[in-house]
Structures are given as structure tokens and as C-alpha cells.
Amino acid sequence: MTDSPDLLALADELYALPLEEFTPARDAKAKELKAEKELAAAVKKLKKPSVAAWVVNLFVRREAAQVDQVIAVGQALRDAQEGMDGAELRALTKQRRQLTSAVTQQARALAKDEGVKVTQAVADQVEASLTAAMLDPECARAVRSGLLTAALSSTGVDSGDVAAAVALPEALGFAATPTSGEKPAPPELHVVPGDGDDAAARKREKAETALAAAQETVDETESALTEASQAAEELQARSLQLQSEIDELRRKLSELESSAEETDEELDEAEETRTEAAAAHSVAVKTRDAAQKALDKLS
Template sequence: MGGVPVAGLDDIAEELYAVPPEEFVAARTAARDRVRAAGDKELAKAVAALPKPTTAAWVCNLLARRRPGEVDQLLELGELLRRAQADLSAEQLRALGRQRNQVVAALAREARAVAHREGHDVSSAVADQVESTLRAAIADPDAGVALRAGRLTTALSYSGLGPVDLSGAVATPVRSGSATPDPRTERTPARATAAAATGKGAVGEAGAAERRREEARRQEEERRREAEERRRRELAQARRDAEEAAGVARDADAAVEAAERHLVEAAGRREEHQERAARLAEELRRAERQAGEAAGAVTEAERRRDAAVRRAHTAAAIRDRAAARAAELAEAGD
């Protein structure tokens, strides 16, 4: 990056690639402004050019920071696998291959758990990219160094042949901390001797043909291993999916049973209230009938009372006239 001080950029990248993805842009802008205010325009430009990591890359960077010991164990397993591949130890390769699958699956689950504790749930697609990165780190020592550095900008993948493509995948250059040679390019003493002899014309066409056959067998074995690994990975995923689906089905069955119980209880309560409503309705009709009869009795009693009142008035009038006549006659006799 021209005159940019690498150490300064590394320190800033170390800080930036530790923040959550949603805070990265703001943190990068703040870091750029600090460097610019300090008068280092070249470094400020380099900081501004640091790419925002994908979610999968951030999870891998988080894993490298939170679980460095487990990442180191992963990379040590990759070194053992490369040594076994160089020695063509099929039995050791199979055993280490099984161990690799177990370690990668366990570390991928740990990465999801670490991200969850940081407040970020990891989707299945992102989890697949994290697992792909872990497998790439096992296969290629440079990819392992990039993972350990914790400054990935995107997930890594390994095609099965050649080195892992790291172009644009790491924010700043990382230096390998191991001098372990890559068995894909390493030449064993026997191969080195054969190569030297070939250069001198000591090995003929038969030796070259044997090397080609050996290389073809090695590539075929590697392809077979990768196919078997993919099959095991897919089988493991299918089993996980089946277990998850079985759990969902069990939950659904339990929900059906609970709903059935609630339905039976609700139906019982409905019948109970309907019976009570019927009883109350019958009581209401009987009360209304009795009220009607009582109203008729009141009307009849009022009629009789009114007739009695009229008779009483009439009798009182006759009494008064009789009393008056008796008084007149008494006065006349006097």
C-alpha cells in the first residue's frame, strides 16, 4: 500500500474487525478521521479502503478471538493431515479424516454459540460458510494463518486441489507463523532424488510414467476422500434435519393433544351453560306467567274496590238524606 505503515494499519484492522458488522462502517469512519486528524493521509486512505466483513467472516473472526486455543487445535490437525497425506498413510488419513469432520462440526457449532452470545443468531447459510472456512483452514496452512489472524473479510472455500484463494479475503497481509512445508508442493527425499536424477538423464520414460500414475492415484484418492467427506457431511446434515423435523412433529402432536383437551373442556362448559340457560329460561317463563296472573288479580281487585267505593258513596248519600228528613219531621212536630 505504498508508504502506508503496515504496523499501524494492522493495529487499526485488529480493532475494526472485532466490532459487530452493524457497527463496522461507523467504527471505520471514526478510525479514518482519527488518523486523518493526526496528519497521516495515506494511512487514512488505507483505513477507509478496509472492506466490511461478511457475516460469515465476522463469525470466523469472532471465533478466532474468543476461542484461539480451539482454532490452534484445528490448525494442528490440518498439519497432521498434510503430513499423513505426504506419507500416504491411508489408515492414518482415514482416522484423521474422521477426527477432522468431528472437530469442524464441533467448532462450527461453537462459532454459532459464540455469535449467539454476542447477540447475533447465525442462519444455516452463514453456518455453512463458516464450516467451509474451517475446512479451508485445515487444508491450506496460509488459510489457517488467515483464520487465526481474525481479519477475514469474506468466507474461505477449498476446491480440493491447489491452494485456497485468499485474494481479497484478508483485510491486511498476514505472515505465516509456521515453516511447515505444504505437502502439495513439498518434495520428499525420494522424489527429490528422482527429480535430480531425471535432470541428469538417469531416469527414463518408465520412471516418468510411474510418477504420473502415482499422481493420478493420489488425485483420485483425494477426490474419493472429498466425495466421502461431502457424503458424510450431507448425511450428518440430513440427520440433523431429520431430528429437527422429528422435534417439530413432536411439538405439533403435543399441540394437537392440548387443543383436543381444551376443546373437550370447552364443549363441557358449553353444555353446562346451555343446560343452566334452559333452566333459567323455564324459570323466567314461569315467573312471567305468574306475573301475568298476579296482574289480572290486581285488576280484578281494583274493579271490586271501585264498585265497593261507589256503593259506599251511594249508601252514605241515602243515609244523609234520611237523617235530614228525620230532622225536618222532628222540627215540625215541635
């Protein structure tokens, strides 16, 4: 059996690479390890991540503290759900969605900085993976590994599905090596055991802490979202203005083409009239010359 720590370390390096470099780097590494046949074969079998999985892996390595916060908030919300009424649960669900949406935008921006365009469909898969990490501990372990090969689903996920979405079964429980842009890890959320009302109060306090942490993340991305929206609105207005100018130029071009056709028709008629006038003038000259000759003879 291949030494898992060695394989995990190699996988950790490969899955930290830019998406387009993964396959050639994996194949080169496998060739380099040809003396260790079993390890080389295991490396060669490492699956290239989907775009969504790569974006999640990138975010995990660049913003591990944010990911840990998402996972911690998810755990806190799951714990806090016990004993809450419908309105409170709906509020928690809304806050959870705001957090995953904000974090997805951050991941999308990181991918853009790396030259990878994230479509809305891919962004939806990224958000679904982060949501799954909040809802399910096994999904959280898969996301935190930074070794995803496929996006996760927020519903209907079992352990088998999660294991199939990571590069190696041993990835569950592994923490990806940070690359850059790390922030200090948020304080851990603790719950002191209690009974009856005290336990319920502590769960509520824990939920409030989780909501505050989620709101902080939302606030951090609000400014960037506002700027992006403003830029998009300005570009949209400019696009409409240019389209209006294009339509006006097309209208003027159509009028000029129509005028040109009319002028060409009038030119044809004028040339015909000129030809007829030239012919009449020629006849008149000849007639005059003949009359002059006749007069000269009489003289």
C-alpha cells in the same frame, strides 16, 4: 502506497471489536487520520465482516491455540493421506469433521457470550471456513489473520478467492492479536524425513498424533454438548406438557362456552314463562277481586 504495517495494526484493532461497533469505529478512525489522507482512505475502505467471518475472527483471537491445533491437524492429515487406503482415509475424514464441528460449537458459544445469535446457516459457514483452513494452507493463513470479511469455502478455493475474503491482501501471513482466554499452544507436529517403510511409519504416527489431538478437542466439548442436549430435551418436554395443558384448557373453555350458550337459551325460555305466569296471575287476581265485589253487593 499506504504503509502496510500501520494499516494492518489498525485493521487488527478494528476487526477485534464487537460486530455492531465496527462501522462507527472504522469511520471515526478514518476521520481521526484525515491528516494522512492515503491511510485514512484505506481505513475507510475496510469492509465490515459478515456474521460468520466475525465469529471466526472472534474465535481466532480468543482461542488461537485451538485454531493453531486445527491448522496443524489439517496439515498432518494432508501429509498422512499419502499411501493410506480408502478405509483409513475415511476414518481421517470423519475425525476431521468431528474436530471442525466441535470447534464450531465453541465458536458459536463465544459469539453467544458476546450477545450475537448464530443461526444454523451462519454456523455452517463458520464450519466451512474452519474446514477450508484444514484443507488449504492459504485458507489457513486467511483464518489465522483474524481479518476475514467473508466466510471461506472448503472446496473450489483458489488464491484469488482467499485474498478477496480478507480485509487486506497483506493479511495473508498476519497473525491476529489475541484478546483473552488464551490456552497454551499445543506442541508442534514434526515429521523426521525417512525413506520407504520408515517414512510411511512416521506418516502413520503423525496421523495418529493428529487424531489424538482432534479427539481431545471433541472430548472437551462433549460435556457441554451433553448438558445443552439435556437442557433442550427438558425444555422440549416442558413445552409439550404446557401445550397439553393449553389444549385441555381450550377444551374446557369450549365446553364452558357451549354450556353458557345453552344456559342463555334456557334463561330466555324461563323469562318468557315467568312473563306469561305473571300475566295469568294478574288476570286471576282481577277476576277474584271482581267476584268479591259481586258477593259484597248481594250481602
